[in-house]
Amino acid sequence: MPPASPTPAAVYEAADLKKEYDDGSVQALRGVNFTITPGEFVAVTGPSGCGKTTLLQLLGALTTPSSGSLLYRGRSLAGMPDPADYRAHEIGFIFQAFHLLPTYTAVENVQMPMFETRMSAAQRRDKAIGLLKAVGLEGRLDHFPAKLSGGERQRVAIARSLANSPSVLLADEPTGNLDSENAVAVMELLARIQREQNVTLVLVTHDMEVAGKASRTLQMKDGHIVRDSKPATFEIEI
Secondary structure (H helix, E strand, O other): OOOOOOOOOOOEEEEEEEEEEOOOOEEEEEEEEEEEOOOOEEEEEOOOOOOHHHHHHHHOOOOOOOEEEEEEOOEEOOOOOOHHHHHHHHEEEEEOOOOOOOOOOHHHHHHHHHHHOOOOHHHHHHHHHHHHHHOOOHHHOOOOHHHOOHHHHHHHHHHHHOOOOOOEEEEEOOOOOOOHHHHHHHHHHHHHHHHHHOOEEEEEOOOHHHHOOOOEEEEEEOOEEEEEEOHHHOOOOO
16 A cells, blocks of 8 residues: 655644733633645634734734744744844735835735735736736736725735735725625635635634635634634634
8 A cells, every 4th residue: 555645834833822912911812723725715703803913913023922832844933033024025914904005006015025026027017017917907907906896905905915926815894995796806816816826814804705705714702713724624613
């Protein structure tokens, strides 16, 4: 009998992960455990205040855990000497509020993360143009955010998140400010990017239709993961 195939190295491993605020009076995460493998599309959902955004912030090294362990490819995120370098080169962020710079055009906004690299100005612009074409905005390169629709702004934000070819995308309510038509289009775009580029996508959402696009759902409640399931078996807990 041939040897079993090795399990893919985990992108993230959390063990008894806790996060407290205000000297322990607020317990955002209360002992969370999970493993995320390369190329997974994971939705994190649950009611407001359940800890899902805190979890995303920990994955992005935007904050550190109060206790427990959180590893990125076997390395402790809390122990990294330069979390900014990790965020700049490993992670692409997508936010509900877009966070585009209003005085910069679409193509200029997409180039912002590239200033952390050694790319020339021409290389940065060429890559930004390619990314905007990939998200269907080749006709909006020189438009400022105020001249773009909500769906177009989020597409610019998605293009920007891919600027440094990250291996992980972290998305916080990426459809929260969009109407239903644009929300569907943005989710189809994210799912296509995740599939074609085999990036790991962790997406926080309260929208069950959005969560249903993921291959796996982590449902949170009161700082705990109460269900880890496939969309077909997902049930809502209030």
